[in-house]
Amino acid sequence: MTEPTGDQLLRQLGALGNPHRLRIVAALLAERTYVSKLARELRISRALLQVHLRKLEAAGLVTASFEIGEDGKTLRFYELTPFSVVLTPKTISAAVPTLTTPDSVHGNADGEEGRT
Numbered sequence: 001m002t003e004p005t006g007d008q009l010l011r012q013l014g015a016l017g018n019p020h021r022l023r024i025v026a027a028l029l030a031e032r033t034y035v036s037k038l039a040r041e042l043r044i045s046r047a048l049l050q051v052h053l054r055k056l057e058a059a060g061l062v063t064a065s066f067e068i069g070e071d072g073k074t075l076r077f078y079e080l081t082p083f084s085v086v087l088t089p090k091t092i093s094a095a096v097p098t099l100t101t102p103d104s105v106h107g108n109a110d111g112e113e114g115r116t
Helices: 006-016 020-028 035-040 048-060 089-098
Strands: 061-068 074-080
Touching: 006 020, 006 048, 020 035, 020 048, 020 061, 020 074, 035 048, 035 074, 048 061, 048 074
Parallel strands: none
Antiparallel strands: 061 074
16 A cells, blocks of 8 residues: 555544544445445434545545435445555654645644644
């Protein structure tokens, strides 16, 4: 597996830095599933789930596909993409020169200056 770029590392860490998204990853490890079922299992709204799934998908941690259910409805299924996030000082040092966004270069990937 190749080292992530700085931007990829920021997307992965940002995507994993939320308890809802960690719960989604854990649920998808057990099985690929569709949005409505996953929302019921996690006890969150489908709208909120969609927001978190989009963030995970943008980070390359999950993938989506459409399938037709038994009732003829189109279902959006999500599954985990195999990934590994290795965070060491060496990984960070290798990623820093590849940061491309102005905010990421200044250590502010979320546009929230001074946030701790």
